Amino acid sequence: MRRFIALAVGFLTLAPVSVVAADASIPVLVPITGFLSLEGTSQRNGALLAIKNAPAGVRVTYDVSDTGVAPETAVNALERAISRGPVTAVVASMLGTQMLAMLPVAQENKVPLVTVSGTASITERNNPYVFRFFPGDAVVKAAHIRYAAEELRARRAALIYQTTAYGQSGRQHLQENAHKAGIEIVFEESIEVAVRDMSPVLGKAKAANPDVLLLHLHAPSTALVIRQAAAMNLRLPIVSGSAMHQPPTAALLEPAELAGVCAETNASPVSGGTPEADRFLEQYRREFNAEPDGFALGQYDGVMMVLEAVAKGASNAAAVTQALSTGSHKGVAMTYRSDGKGNMAHSAVIVCYDGQTRVPRIAKRYDEILAVTR
Amino acid sequence: MLQVLVNSLALGSAYALLALGFVLILNAVNAVNFAQGDLVMAGGFVAVAFGMLLPVPGIVLLPLVLVVMALIGRALAAVAYFPLKSRPPVSVFISTIAVGIILQNLANALFGAEPRAAPPLFAGGLVELGGIVVSRQALAIIAVAAVMIAAQYVLFQRTALGRRLRATAQDREMAEALGIRVNHVIAATFAIAAAYAGAAGLLLANTFFVTPTDGGNYILKAYIAVVIGGWGSVPGAVVGALLIALFEVMLPSLPLIVPGLAGLPGASWLFSQTIATILLYLMLLVVLVVRPQGLFGEAVQRRA
Numbered sequence: 038m039r040r041f042i043a044l045a046v047g048f049l050t051l052a053p054v055s056v057v058a059a060d061a062s063i064p065v066l067v068p069i070t071g072f073l074s075l076e077g078t079s080q081r082n083g084a085l086l087a088i089k090n091a092p093a094g095v096r097v098t099y100d101v102s103d104t105g106v107a108p109e110t111a112v113n114a115l116e117r118a119i120s121r122g123p124v125t126a127v128v129a130s131m132l133g134t135q136m137l138a139m140l141p142v143a144q145e146n147k148v149p150l151v152t153v154s155g156t157a158s159i160t161e162r163n164n165p166y167v168f169r170f171f172p173g174d175a176v177v178k179a180a181h182i183r184y185a186a187e188e189l190r191a192r193r194a195a196l197i198y199q200t201t202a203y204g205q206s207g208r209q210h211l212q213e214n215a216h217k218a219g220i221e222i223v224f225e226e227s228i229e230v231a232v233r234d235m236s237p238v239l240g241k242a243k244a245a246n247p248d249v250l251l252l253h254l255h256a257p258s259t260a261l262v263i264r265q266a267a268a269m270n271l272r273l274p275i276v277s278g279s280a281m282h283q284p285p286t287a288a289l290l291e292p293a294e295l296a297g298v299c300a301e302t303n304a305s306p307v308s309g310g311t312p313e314a315d316r317f318l319e320q321y322r323r324e325f326n327a328e329p330d331g332f333a334l335g336q337y338d339g340v341m342m343v344l345e346a347v348a349k350g351a352s353n354a355a356a357v358t359q360a361l362s363t364g365s366h367k368g369v370a371m372t373y374r375s376d377g378k379g380n381m382a383h384s385a386v387i388v389c390y391d392g393q394t395r396v397p398r399i400a401k402r403y404d405e406i407l408a409v410t411r
Numbered sequence: 412m413l414q415v416l417v418n419s420l421a422l423g424s425a426y427a428l429l430a431l432g433f434v435l436i437l438n439a440v441n442a443v444n445f446a447q448g449d450l451v452m453a454g455g456f457v458a459v460a461f462g463m464l465l466p467v468p469g470i471v472l473l474p475l476v477l478v479v480m481a482l483i484g485r486a487l488a489a490v491a492y493f494p495l496k497s498r499p500p501v502s503v504f505i506s507t508i509a510v511g512i513i514l515q516n517l518a519n520a521l522f523g524a525e526p527r528a529a530p531p532l533f534a535g536g537l538v539e540l541g542g543i544v545v546s547r548q549a550l551a552i553i554a555v556a557a558v559m560i561a562a563q564y565v566l567f568q569r570t571a572l573g574r575r576l577r578a579t580a581q582d583r584e585m586a587e588a589l590g591i592r593v594n595h596v597i598a599a600t601f602a603i604a605a606a607y608a609g610a611a612g613l614l615l616a617n618t619f620f621v622t623p624t625d626g627g628n629y630i631l632k633a634y635i636a637v638v639i640g641g642w643g644s645v646p647g648a649v650v651g652a653l654l655i656a657l658f659e660v661m662l663p664s665l666p667l668i669v670p671g672l673a674g675l676p677g678a679s680w681l682f683s684q685t686i687a688t689i690l691l692y693l694m695l696l697v698v699l700v701v702r703p704q705g706l707f708g709e710a711v712q713r714r715a
Contacts, residue, residue, distance in 0.1 A: 070515075071624055074524030200685065228684045231628045233619040234656075236418045237663035238684060244667060257526045257620060264618070268537060268546045269414070285525040289620055291535070 064118035071106035083336030092348035108138035133202035170339030178210035180385035186218035191249035195224040195242035207253035256280040267294035284328035296392025304370035338368030421549035423656030424556030428611040430636040430648035432604030438580035439600040442503035448630030449511035454612025455621030458529035484605025518623035529616035641705030
């Protein structure tokens, strides 16, 4: 009888453990307002969808903080989140300047930052607590230039980029890759996010007689350039940064204005593809009544990698950091693994619009473009 | 050259409507309305909302936008001015900042953070003028803004309401002593200013889109236009707004207008948007130091 009671007590004590195997605390610190709000909202949605789909037995607590666009707002949000108690991992802003400010705080507190920021320098600072689930500029800008050089046969390029850290970083990688590919940059100019009238910069770009226009701009500026290029009858193929692949950016433009426009990105969920991608698309639409983009998918995959590590026993930030640093994860967009610096994504795609619809087709896929062998 | 000029004028015309509304409130209550930029943003979103409900050209939506924005302006006066009218002007401009932030967050909650586009005034596309292709929307913006600026002139110079508005702006106590219902006149001023900001929002939101955070950029434009044109001067506000657009559009386009400039060393840097912005603010500093009353020389008042 005593043995029966002991077994019963033991069973009852263990029973809840089999339902909730682990807890994870994942603050979501992303720009919901400001010029990066479109991307930040995608980032938030991707993270929330992953939390909703957490592996069985993983219970996630989270809260969402708007980091705006100021670095100090992001740092304050991170410090506040850390001060509330143990944090498993942080979904961190995709704004490069905010990431650069958050990195020392993350390192000091030994908390992994999971982001989709494209700014190259965030993974060039020997900080072991940053994990980027969107191909960095080194990857996407290589694809950007290869598409222009190999598919469009471009030899003279005009480059318009943003004055932000994101823009500067992209410009550097575009220039380096263009040089390697034998493309001459015949015109380049940076523009602030507040600039509305793009006709001067487009007029000067056209006057330089390029055979392709390369853009590396945030979403509003990208849409403005493409609309005004169409209004000016520029008649140049455009290969844009990842902002153009976002459905809300395409929604601002008429399909005809998108004719001849391509963009680099990690993935284009709206373009369809694998059954996993189709399931993601369907669930995202249902949950958020919006169209997903590659940022949402990258962030989804990043948080899922964290949650799967937690499900396998990574019970704190250090264990999750270790799992992200050394493990691999087959996500919806691609298979992720660290290159030793926190760059987890090593594939890129080029999507192009046909001038008839706002849904792009995948024109070219570049896997392991930098030949990462780890 | 013509294309660049048309673009400059279109942008400057929309800025002029914004600056006009800014000056009207400044003159009426002697305080800066920092929500004026957010009213432009609100007008853009009102146009977007009407455009979703009624698939008609923007020119048909314009009267609806003006009415809704006038009501918003009246509400702005009720919450941000009248309860504080006996306090120092600083209270009013802080309360208008608060209203601006409320408008910004309301737009974010209702429409989301992503940019939106309002319908074009008539139709999109291009039109050929003397062999030069220009945007129909840009021409339409210039025409509509010109009509609205003329209407403002007629209202203020040729109507009884305009005389009361001017009398209140010049000397509120005297106007009150003469039997003018000053509070009604001030409320009307807020309504007109908001309607003009809303019109600017509709005009800008097709070509340049609208996002909830646009207000900060626009209020800066209005402030600079009024400082350059002359603090409190209505024609000065219009000229100041056009000058800002000239800096933004014409200066970076100089190598296109004067092809010889493109060959100068450092030309691409010298005629960039970044340098144009720096020069615009340098001009502002020069005006403040050398001609603080602005180009149109109205009496110097305190710049809140």
